[in-house]
Amino acid sequence: MRKQSLPSRWARMNVTRGFAGRPRVHNPGLPPGQYDAGDDWPVLSAEVTPDLTPADWAFRIDGLVAEPRTWDWDGARALPGSVYEGDIHCVTSWSKFGVRFGGVSLDAFLEVVRPEASATHAVAYSHTGYTTNLPLGDLTGGRAWIAWEYDGKPLAAEHGGPARLLVPHLYFWKSAKWIAGIHLLDHDEPGFWEQNGYHSRGNPWEEQRYSGD
Numbered sequence: 001m002r003k004q005s006l007p008s009r010w011a012r013m014n015v016t017r018g019f020a021g022r023p024r025v026h027n028p029g030l031p032p033g034q035y036d037a038g039d040d041w042p043v044l045s046a047e048v049t050p051d052l053t054p055a056d057w058a059f060r061i062d063g064l065v066a067e068p069r070t071w072d073w074d075g076a077r078a079l080p081g082s083v084y085e086g087d088i089h090c091v092t093s094w095s096k097f098g099v100r101f102g103g104v105s106l107d108a109f110l111e112v113v114r115p116e117a118s119a120t121h122a123v124a125y126s127h128t129g130y131t132t133n134l135p136l137g138d139l140t141g142g143r144a145w146i147a148w149e150y151d152g153k154p155l156a157a158e159h160g161g162p163a164r165l166l167v168p169h170l171y172f173w174k175s176a177k178w179i180a181g182i183h184l185l186d187h188d189e190p191g192f193w194e195q196n197g198y199h200s201r202g203n204p205w206e207e208q209r210y211s212g213d
């Protein structure tokens with residue numbers, strides 16, 4: 001069932017390449033194996049940055065919900081605003097402290113569609129086709145956002161603008177850029193990186209990098 005098209009050893013080599021030899025300074029706010037990237041914000045994209053304007057952008061939630069719904073840019077922006085201030089952690093080992101994203105809490109969207117009791121997992125997908133899976137519980141309780149601002153400015157295209165998913169308590173590959181929708185399921189279904197050996201949940205504090213960690 002679970003596709004593993006690449007050996008996980010390959011994935012391991014690939015993600016550590018280029019990061020070897022950086023100083024690892026102890027910092028209690030850093031999850032294990034991470035370093036502080038400081039002012040750098042690396043761009044990690046499996047795709048070419050799409051040419052996506054707010055007018056082209058839409059966000060849909062469907063699957064195991066009472067009322068599937070699609071929001072356009074203005075509809076999404078009309079929901080009550082919410083800010084995340086905190087840290088982000090990429091599985092390639094960089095973390096950033098004290099970043100500030102603006103958008104809308106995913107709870108505000110989920111309140112409208114009303115997940116069925118049987119919904120336990122989600123697949124988030126991008127306008128480019130990228131996918132990533134998450135337990136539904138990681139998308140609720142004020143821990144996930146649809147974000148369109150960074151540092152008070154529109155989110156740059158290479159970082160997922162006009163809007164991206166933001167789930168900062170998990171490794172950053174869960175935060176799908178150019179977010180197009182979330183599909184709710186009653187089972188876990190591996191996304192793009194998860195099919196290639198990455199962990200299905202990705203909690204940085206438990207160092208859940210690869211399947212089996």
Ligand SMILES: Nc1nc2c(c(=O)[nH]1)N[C@H]1C(S)=C(S)[C@@H](COP(=O)(O)O)O[C@H]1N2
Pocket residue numbers: 041042043044045046047090091126128130158159160172173174175176177178
């Ligand atoms: N659509 C899409 N979303 C994505 C990715 C991607 O390749 N495509 N990469 C993920 C990974 S591995 C990380 S670390 C972050 C990188 O976000 P950034 O480029 O803004 O730093 O986006 C995540 N979301």
Ligand SMILES: [Mo]
Pocket residue numbers: 044090091092172173
């Ligand atoms: Mo990443």
